Structure formats: structure tokens, C-alpha cells
Amino acid sequence: MGNIVAKDYIVVYRSGARSDANRVLSTRGGVSFSNEFDSGEGDVDLRSVGEDPIVYAELDMAAVSMEADAVAGVRSTRSDAILFVEEVREYAVQLPFDSRGGATRMDVDGDPPVPAAEPASRSLSVSASADLPSYLRGYLQGVAGLTGNLLGGSVGGGVLPGMPAIQGLATPESMSLAEARVAEASLTLPSFPSTEAEFEVAGSQGGFTWGLEATKASISRLTGAGVRVAILDTGFDFGHPDFSESRFGGHKFFITNTASDSHGHGTHCTGTACGPRSMSGGYGVAPEAIIFVGKVMNDQGKGDTRTIAAGIDWALQNGCRLCSISIGAQQEPSKVIEMAAQRAIQKNMAVIAAAGNDSKRPNIKLPVSDPANCTSVLAVASLRQQGSGFALSSFSNGALPSRGWSIDIAGPGENVYSSYPVAKGGFQRLNGTSMATPHVAGVGALIAQSRPDWPGFGIMNALIQLAAPLPIQVGQVGRGLVQAPLNVDWDRV
Amino acid sequence: MSGSAELVEIVVTVREDYAQRLDDVAAGLRAAGMRVDDILGGIGMISGAATAASFPSLKALPGVLDVEVSKPYGLG
Numbered sequence: 414m415g416n417i418v419a420k421d422y423i424v425v426y427r428s429g430a431r432s433d434a435n436r437v438l439s440t441r442g443g444v445s446f447s448n449e450f451d452s453g454e455g456d457v458d459l460r461s462v463g464e465d466p467i468v469y470a471e472l473d474m475a476a477v478s479m480e481a482d483a484v485a486g487v488r489s490t491r492s493d494a495i496l497f498v499e500e501v502r503e504y505a506v507q508l509p510f511d512s513r514g515g516a517t518r519m520d521v522d523g524d525p526p527v528p529a530a531e532p533a534s535r536s537l538s539v540s541a542s543a544d545l546p547s548y549l550r551g552y553l554q555g556v557a558g559l560t561g562n563l564l565g566g567s568v569g570g571g572v573l574p575g576m577p578a579i580q581g582l583a584t585p586e587s588m589s590l591a592e593a594r595v596a597e598a599s600l601t602l603p604s605f606p607s608t609e610a611e612f613e614v615a616g617s618q619g620g621f622t623w624g625l626e627a628t629k630a631s632i633s634r635l636t637g638a639g640v641r642v643a644i645l646d647t648g649f650d651f652g653h654p655d656f657s658e659s660r661f662g663g664h665k666f667f668i669t670n671t672a673s674d675s676h677g678h679g680t681h682c683t684g685t686a687c688g689p690r691s692m693s694g695g696y697g698v699a700p701e702a703i704i705f706v707g708k709v710m711n712d713q714g715k716g717d718t719r720t721i722a723a724g725i726d727w728a729l730q731n732g733c734r735l736c737s738i739s740i741g742a743q744q745e746p747s748k749v750i751e752m753a754a755q756r757a758i759q760k761n762m763a764v765i766a767a768a769g770n771d772s773k774r775p776n777i778k779l780p781v782s783d784p785a786n787c788t789s790v791l792a793v794a795s796l797r798q799q800g801s802g803f804a805l806s807s808f809s810n811g812a813l814p815s816r817g818w819s820i821d822i823a824g825p826g827e828n829v830y831s832s833y834p835v836a837k838g839g840f841q842r843l844n845g846t847s848m849a850t851p852h853v854a855g856v857g858a859l860i861a862q863s864r865p866d867w868p869g870f871g872i873m874n875a876l877i878q879l880a881a882p883l884p885i886q887v888g889q890v891g892r893g894l895v896q897a898p899l900n901v902d903w904d905r906v
Numbered sequence: 907m908s909g910s911a912e913l914v915e916i917v918v919t920v921r922e923d924y925a926q927r928l929d930d931v932a933a934g935l936r937a938a939g940m941r942v943d944d945i946l947g948g949i950g951m952i953s954g955a956a957t958a959a960s961f962p963s964l965k966a967l968p969g970v971l972d973v974e975v976s977k978p979y980g981l982g
Contacts, residue, residue: 427921493921493923493924493968493969496921496922496923497923646981647981678981710979710981714980714981715978715979715980716978716979717915717976717977717978717979718917718974718975718976718977718979719915719917719943719944719953719976721979722917722946722949722951722953723944723946723953725948725949726946726947726948726949726951727948729948729949730947730948738982739981739982740979740980740981740982741979741980741981741982742977742978742979742980744977747974747977748919748972748974749917749919749951749972749974752919752949752950752951752971752972753946753949753951756922756948756949756950757948757949760948766982767982768982769982770982782982783977783979784979785982845981845982846982847981847982850982
């Protein structure tokens with residue numbers, strides 16, 4: 414009694430277990446499959462499931478109508494053919510508004526909405542669109558128009574709102590999808606003094622590194638205090654004078670027999686993410702974060718899927734909120750690392766990785782390395798200083814038209830000053846997406862400090878939300894230059 | 907038959923709904939001939955080594971989502 418109202422549910426099958434799952438639904442859920450409807454067969458009003466289940470064969474799911482008791486029966490089954498059952502929720506169309514206050518035109522016959530911007534911008538011709546399906550043409554035009562608007566109506570020599578003129582930005586002759594063209598542009602931002610020349614000594618005595626200034630970590634009131642940050646790399650030189658023992662929450666080696674770093678790469682990356690910073694200077698983005706050193710790479714800089722997966726697991730189990738992985742290989746995304754990251758970011762930890770340094774721009778552009786090319790891992794490109802602005806590093810891997818992998822964000826990755834093993838001089842300037850990555854992880858720690866209960870994907874979304882757009886193709890730098898939140902109220906609207 | 911007996915280092919991804927039963931899954935993997943080195947409870951994976959010939963039977967075990975051969979990585 415009382416449970417006689419049937420509601421609609423989506424039942425998610427284990428991949429390949431459709432017939433077993435249907436049997437469970439019939440025997441325990443009272444669902445009849447005599448008239449099941451394959452969603453691929455034609456039009457169906459999905460708003461009313463009715464008596465007959467609708468099977469989404471490609472998705473390994475079905476929409477069924479069940480009473481609460483039947484749902485409980487299905488959920489309590491010992492069969493593993495059904496992963497979970499979720500009640501159908503209501504969603505509504507979100508009508509976007511353009512800057513003039515009117516609703517954006519939305520076609521109902523299958524075309525995606527085209528932003529109510531100027532029609533395809535004059536300088537962004539969509540030359541490759543002639544033989545594309547109409548929805549792709551519409552999408553391309555929308556993107557072109559939107560890009561044109563964002564860049565002040567014209568890309569070549571355009572002006573970003575509130576920013577000085579762009580210098581040296583080549584006008585792309587065509588923004589076609591077929592040609593991933595890199596505009597190696599320099600953007601003049603409101604200038605901050607370059608302290609690079611004066612920066613001779615470590616820590617607080619010599620001013621800030623250019624990376625801390627470019628990311629605004631230099632003026633942030635956040636320090637990453639209490640946030641656990643894992644650096645999965647070649648380890649750390651625990652004898653370094655800039656890092657007291659109290660800075661470390663733990664260390665573990667997954668390769669070799671010590672977490673100590675005689676290579677240098679790990680000590681450098683750790684310094685950028687978590688090294689010292691005061692009001693007057695420094696090289697570390699999150700100087701009060703708790704450092705977890707995971708040595709997943711040996712002293713020759715080699716590791717493997719097993720060591721990296723074990724490192725991610727260790728970081729997650731130790732409550733780390735950030736996992737910085739300056740590691741890569743030119744290969745397809747690892748399903749293991751993707752799944753590990755997927756599980757981590759649903760919990761407390763964001764996973765950030767280097768795009769890789771295999772390119773020689775402008776001639777050779779190579780795709781984002783694994784594991785940065787995993788969907789659930791934030792991919793970081795490298796920038797260099799150019800004048801008072803920034804340009805894409807020639808070595809930085811990026812999006813290619815032949816692959817779906819893309820860059821999410823960019824960070825300072827050239828001439829990066831940070832800690833180094835004492836036996837090798839104590840400090841070093843290095844280049845690489847490896848150096849850009851811990852800048853992003855450090856900023857992630859500042860975000861995590863300000864939002865203690867956020868899951869990993871929330872931190873990653875905030876990193877993208879805060880980034881400063883660059884006049885460089887999004888496929889090469891993602892949303893733009895990583896920017897530190899200045900205080901806890903960074904998302905107040 | 908030479909070569910197929912060689913152990914290959916692997917990472918086994920365990921299904922989400924078996925997250926609380928990793929030890930059971932590991933026992934099944936061992937019984938199917940895998941050398942289990944590490945059970946990664948946070949991300950639901952089990953690492954170790956097995957012969958390539960045994961991969962299909964490992965993949966068919968309850969709770970196993972995927973078996974991936976460990977690949978080398980360098981610094982980024």
C-alpha cells in the first residue's frame with residue numbers, strides 16, 4: 414500500500430550484460446520486455462515511458478516505469494548485470510540571452526544554437542565549411558562570430574576588452590578545423606615589473622619569479638595552508654634548505670628504493686608548486702601547502718603506468734586535493750590513468766598533467782601526451798615571456814585536428830627558477846610543460862584552500878574559470894593563462 | 907608457445923560496484939594466474955603481472971572492467 418505510483422527510471426547496465434539485466438528487470442522489477450522499444454528505431458516520446466521499456470542499446474541503458482517496491486527489488490539483486498538505477502529527473506531548456514537582452518535564436522529542427530553575434534567575422538573566414546553538414550557549418554559560424562566578438566570584432570590587430578592592443582598577432586587566413594593553425598601571439602597585459610634580472614637568491618630575498626607574477630600568486634593572500642598537494646615525479650631532495658621537515662605530509666617511492674631525488678626534475682616541480690613565497694618574493698605558488706612526494710619516476714626520469722597509477726592512488730588515499738604529474742609519453746590516452754583520474758576527481762583530488770614538449774613550432778606540432786590527453790586530466794601547455802606579454806612555447810604540445818585531445822590551460826614554462834638538488838647547486842632555471850604544470854597545481858591548492866569541501870572536478874573547473882584568455886588558439890593554450898585567486902571571495906558575484 | 911609464458915606487467919581496473927570487494931577480485935585474479943603486486947584501494951585497481959595468453963580469462967572474471975599493459979613514461 415502507498416507504493417502504487419509508478420515512476421520512470423533509467424537503468425544502467427553493465428556493458429555487454431543486456432540480456433542478464435533485462436532478466437533481472439523482469440523477474441524482480443516486473444518489467445515486460447515483450448514490446449521493448451529500441452531508441453534507435455525511430456521517433457518516440459521519451460517523456461512518457463509507459464508500459465514498455467525503451468532500450469538505449471548504444472548506451473547500455475534502458476528507461477523503464479516501475480513502482481517503488483519493484484525498484485527496491487531490482488536494487489537488492491545479487492546479479493551484477495545492473496550497475497545502478499536512477500530516477501528520471503526533470504530538465505528544462507536554458508534560454509541564453511545575448512548582450513542586447515534578447516533571447517538567442519534557437520533552431521528546433523536539429524541545428525545547434527548560433528550565438529547572436531555578428532555573422533561569421535570578416536577576418537575569420539570559414540573556408541573549409543562548404544562540404545560540412547549544416548549543423549557543423551552553423552557551429553563553425555557561431556564559433557567564428559563569437560571569437561570575433563571576443564577579440565573586439567576583428568582578430569588581426571584586435572583589442573581585448575579592457576586591455577591594450579595586441580601586438581604581433583598574425584591574422585589567421587582561415588580558422589578552418591582542417592588546419593590547426595597556431596597563432597604564436599603576444600598579448601600586452603597591464604605590465605608588471607620584470608624582476609627576473611634582480612632575482613638571484615632563493616626565497617624571500619630576491620623578488621618574485623616571473624611565473625608567480627604572471628599567475629598573480631605574488632599578490633594572492635591565499636597560501637594553500639593545510640592543503641595536501643602530491644607531486645608525482647622523480648622525488649625530492651629532502652636536504653634542501655628552503656624546505657623544513659614540517660612542510661612534508663608524506664613521501665613514498667614506487668620505483669627505486671628511496672623518495673630522494675638525484676635527477677632534479679621532481680625537486681624543481683615541487684618548488685614551483687609549494688616552494689617559499691612571502692610578501693616580497695619567492696618561487697612557490699602555494700608556500701603553506703602540505704607536500705606529498707611520490708617518486709613514480711626513477712633517477713633517469715623513467716616510470717610506467719603501474720607507478721603512476723600507484724602514485725595517484727597513494728595521493729588520493731592520503732587526502733591530497735591536487736595531484737601534479739609532469740610526466741608524459743606520445744601515445745593514446747591510458748584507460749587506466751583516465752579511470753584513476755575519473756575516480757579521483759569525483760572524490761577530493763584534481764589531477765593535472767603536462768602536455769609534453771615534443772613539438773618544434775611553428776613547423777612541428779605534436780599532440781598532447783598521455784596522461785594529459787586523458788579526458789579527466791587537466792592538460793597544461795607552456796608559455797614564455799614575450800615583451801611584457803606571453804607567447805606559446807615552441808615545444809608545447811597541443812590539439813591536432815586528427816585527435817580529440819586538447820589543452821585545458823597554460824602556465825609559465827620557460828626560464829622557470831625553482832629549487833634543485835643541493836648537490837647540483839640548489840637552484841635551477843628549466844623549460845618545459847613540466848614547469849608549467851606545478852604552477853597550475855599550486856594555484857589549484859589556493860583554490861582548494863578557499864573551498865575546503867570541493868571535489869577534484871570543482872577545483873579543475875575553477876582553474877579554468879579563473880584563467881586569463883590569451884589571443885592564441887584555444888586548442889594550444891586552452892582557456893588561457895592560469896590565474897591565482899587573490900582571496901577567499903574570488904567567486905563572489 | 908615460447909613467449910606466451912612471459913609475464914607482462916599490467917594494471918587491472920576493477921568495476922565501481924566491486925570497490926568494496928577488491929580483495930575478492932584480487933583472489934580471483936591470483937587463481938587465474940596473475941601475480942598480484944599491489945591493491946590500489948583509492949582508485950579501485952590492482953597491479954601486477956600475467957602472461958598475455960591469460961588476459962582474456964582475467965577480463966572475464968567478476969568485477970574486472972579492463973586489463974591494461976603497463977607502458978613506459980618519461981618526464982613531461
